[in-house]
């Protein structure tokens with residue numbers, strides 16, 4: 001019976017995942033709610049997400065590259081106002097220019113590092129100054145880490161917590177008055193590593209698990225206090241951004257999913273006020289089902305999907321104070 005359940009329930013999950021997510025990959029303004037995949041969209045809203053975003057004021061963090069950059073372009077095509085942020089000014093300038101070409105209602109950037117919560121608050125202040133309000137806050141940036149055995153560097157974990165976790169809280173806190181007024185959306189970009197641990201990402205995984213705990217608790221409080229601001233947690237699998245592919249393509253056996261579609265799914269799930277996004281659903285959803293049903297079996301699968309022999313051991317940890 002137990003074994004039967006262990007097999008049947010993941011299969012059922014897979015079936016459901018396919019039911020909801022298989023369908024045309026298109027998400028055009030002309031055909032907003034076509035196909036099986038848009039069942040949810042059609043059921044939940046008469047307006048399609050692209051139309052829902054027109055004229056909305058959106059902050060995207062980590063927008064100079066990868067998924068954040070692609071989200072900026074989608075939002076621009078949808079006619080949103082975007083405020084982009086990351087550290088590298090030269091890249092942000094280019095992304096802003098392209099957003100304007102693509103039809104953004106307006107596009108601006110603020111450059112700086114999210115290692116400081118003061119900067120995180122400054123970005124929100126900027127939105128308040130230019131727009132006097134905010135509709136969607138997309139928290140997406142991550143600080144640089146390493147893909148290897150934990151090297152014992154506790155300072156690195158502390159810094160990564162500041163960048164990947166505390167800055168998300170700081171931005172949420174300072175944006176909340178504006179988001180309450182607009183009945184807006186908070187979109188938190190997390191990872192399968194924030195739900196199921198895999199080796200070689202201990203510091204990163206810790207920051208992503210922290211996001212789930214914090215934002216899921218906050219979601220309860222919003223409901224209790226009748227704060228109509230949605231919180232969408234995005235659980236992403238392996239995506240083909242330059243940085244991710246460079247870091248892990250020699251270790252991870254499976255092929256990455258496309259960043260353009262990923263970016264669109266994130267915006268859609270936020271606009272539709274969904275609780276969680278699983279992308280790509282075909283791997284994320286079954287993994288999450290197995291997590292509680294057969295954790296050791298899943299751990300084995302996780303390690304099996306890696307070419308562990310390609311990991312080079314790091315030099316011994318440096319002492320603290322560097």
Ligand SMILES: NC(=O)c1ccc[n+]([C@@H]2O[C@H](COP(=O)([O-])OP(=O)(O)OC[C@H]3O[C@@H](n4cnc5c(N)ncnc54)[C@H](OP(=O)(O)O)[C@@H]3O)[C@@H](O)[C@H]2O)c1
Nearest residue numbers: 062064065066067086087088113114141191239241243244
């Ligand atoms: N790609 C994947 O396989 C994958 C899988 C699961 C989850 N995710 C999640 O998806 C999100 C985006 O990932 P991605 O692959 O698109 O990453 P990415 O291409 O490396 O982009 C990271 C962004 O964050 C910015 N950033 C880095 N350090 C920063 C700092 N200290 N302060 C402010 N901004 C900083 C980067 O710009 P600057 O360097 O200019 O600051 C860049 O714009 C992340 O939350 C990640 O955890 C990705």
Ligand SMILES: *[C@@H]1O[C@H](CO)[C@@H](O)[C@H](O)[C@H]1NC(C)=O
Nearest residue numbers: 024025026027028031034035
């Ligand atoms: C998807 O887009 C492609 C090219 O953009 C088009 O040929 C195809 O008909 C579209 N499919 C649907 C279902 O809209």
Ligand SMILES: *[C@@H]1O[C@H](CO)[C@@H](O)[C@H](O)[C@H]1NC(C)=O
Nearest residue numbers: 182183184227228229230273
């Ligand atoms: C919450 O806000 C959304 C978007 O404005 C709206 O559609 C929905 O009806 C609101 N829900 C409640 C309970 O007020």
